[in-house]
Amino acid sequence: AKRQGRNTFQFYTAEMNAVTLEKLRLENELRHALSRKELVLHYQPQVNLQTGQVIGVEALIRWKHPTMGMVSPAKFIPLAEESGLIVPIGEWVLREACQQSIRWQEMGLPALKMSVNLSALQFKKQDVAELVRLVLEETGLAPHLLDLEFTESLVMEDTEHILAVLASLKQIGVRLSVDDFGTGYSSLSYLKRFPVDTIKIDRAFVQSVHHTQEDAMLTRAIIALAHSMNLKTVAEGVETEAQLDFLMEHQCNEVQGFYFSRPLVVQDLEQLLLQRAHF
Ligand code: C2E
Ligand code: CA
Ligand code: CA
Ligand code: CA
Numbered sequence: 001a002k003r004q005g006r007n008t009f010q011f012y013t014a015e016m017n018a019v020t021l022e023k024l025r026l027e028n029e030l031r032h033a034l035s036r037k038e039l040v041l042h043y044q045p046q047v048n049l050q051t052g053q054v055i056g057v058e059a060l061i062r063w064k065h066p067t068m069g070m071v072s073p074a075k076f077i078p079l080a081e082e083s084g085l086i087v088p089i090g091e092w093v094l095r096e097a098c099q100q101s102i103r104w105q106e107m108g109l110p111a112l113k114m115s116v117n118l119s120a121l122q123f124k125k126q127d128v129a130e131l132v133r134l135v136l137e138e139t140g141l142a143p144h145l146l147d148l149e150f151t152e153s154l155v156m157e158d159t160e161h162i163l164a165v166l167a168s169l170k171q172i173g174v175r176l177s178v179d180d181f182g183t184g185y186s187s188l189s190y191l192k193r194f195p196v197d198t199i200k201i202d203r204a205f206v207q208s209v210h211h212t213q214e215d216a217m218l219t220r221a222i223i224a225l226a227h228s229m230n231l232k233t234v235a236e237g238v239e240t241e242a243q244l245d246f247l248m249e250h251q252c253n254e255v256q257g258f259y260f261s262r263p264l265v266v267q268d269l270e271q272l273l274l275q276r277a278h279f
Contacts, residue, residue, distance in 0.1 A: 027083050029065065030076055034092055038064050041096055042263035045272065046115070046234065046256045049248055053278040056113030056147065058256065059097040060263045061089070077119070086119045087126055093117070094131065098139040098146065100266065109273050115147040115177065120154040123161075129168035136172070143173030147198070150176070152184035155194050163194065170195040177234070182222060191229055199226050203237020203257070209246045216246070223250050 033039050043057040063071040080086040094116055101114040122128050136143055148169060154162060155178060169176060177198040178191075182205050191199075201222055208215040219235075226233045235247050238257030247255055260279055261272060 023079065026071075026076065027079055027085075029068075030063070030080060030083070030085055033063055033065075034088060038066070039089065039092065040064060040265075041093065041100065042265055043100075043269045044256055044263040045261045045269070046113070046254050047260050047279055048254055049244075049252055051278065054112070054273060055254065056115060057269065058115040058149070058263075059093060059100075059117070061093055061117075081119055081121050084121065084125065086121050090119055090122045091126075091131060095135050095139070098135050098141045101141050101145060102139050104270070104273075107270070109270070111142075111145060113145055113147050113175070114141070115149055117179065118148050118150045120151065120157075123150070123154060123165055127165075129165050129172065132169060132174060133172055136174075144175065147175040147177055149179040149200065151179050152181055155190050155196075156184055166195055182218065188225065191231065196231060198232040198234055200234045200236050201252070203235075206235045206237045206243055206247070206257070207239065210240075210242050219246070220250050223247075223252050227251070 040062050041059045042062055043059055045054045046056040046058060047053065048055045061073050061077075063073070063076055065071050077086065080089050097114050097116045101112065105111055118128065132146070132148070135141075136146065155166075166176060175197045176195060177200055178196050179200050180202045181199040182202045199222070201219060205215050205219045205222070209219050210216070223233050232253045234254040234256060235243075235252045236256045238244055238247065238255045238259045240259060243257075244255065244259060264272065
């Protein structure tokens, strides 16, 4: 057993080295991704459930690596956070998304809300409020058209600093959304303390509303709670008509998911908006 233990240990060491090396390699590649223009944004439509209209899009980052192909954000965002690269990458995302929004306005497309994901690290390592102010000024985008998404875990930290940054952002006039709501095991009391406009119900809830009674109840409760606090609800990960019916019945405000559209490249989103501005 002892020898087996040692072999196992060696096996894991070799394995870990391989994983570490792979990570280092990827991190090094990511370091150049920005300057090599390998990063691109896709946009997923958000649909108002009452009118069926596309009222906004969420910008989602993609990494087109020349040899590795498409690297999923699930893989490189954690790495970008560990290495701090999320700060310059996040800044690029914000600027690019705002510029794109203006390009659509200039094309005569109806003004859409632009949702941009912010990493917790951006709140800690840089003055996000100042950055947002600057980018809005540079691009000329109206603040109310920008919606910043941050995760529940950020507000759960509940520090004076984060509270102050969110207050400055609110002052600028942008909208604030809590992403992946329901996954953080948080007390809901923070919602009262933070100047949040919208909660995005995590797709884990949405996708199981017709499988488990508990999730259906939770989803219903989240929507009711949000509305009682004058918060808007967006359900993400809607894939089926049954999920859509459930969300409609319980008066969720907006939906996003493959049922309507996957995240699209700029041209495909433009096509969609020109052909069918509502569902
Ligand atoms: P998220 O912010 O929760 O984004 C929603 C994710 O759900 C996206 O995955 C989207 O493609 C996917 N999705 C949308 N509709 C459906 C559906 O109906 N079914 C299923 N199964 N999935 C759906 P994606 O694009 O792979 O992004 C993964 C995560 O990476 C995002 O989760 C977000 O946390 C992060 N991310 C993406 N772009 C950025 C960015 O620009 N900055 C930061 N900080 N994080 C980003
Ligand atoms: Ca998001
Ligand atoms: Ca989410
Ligand atoms: Ca998520």
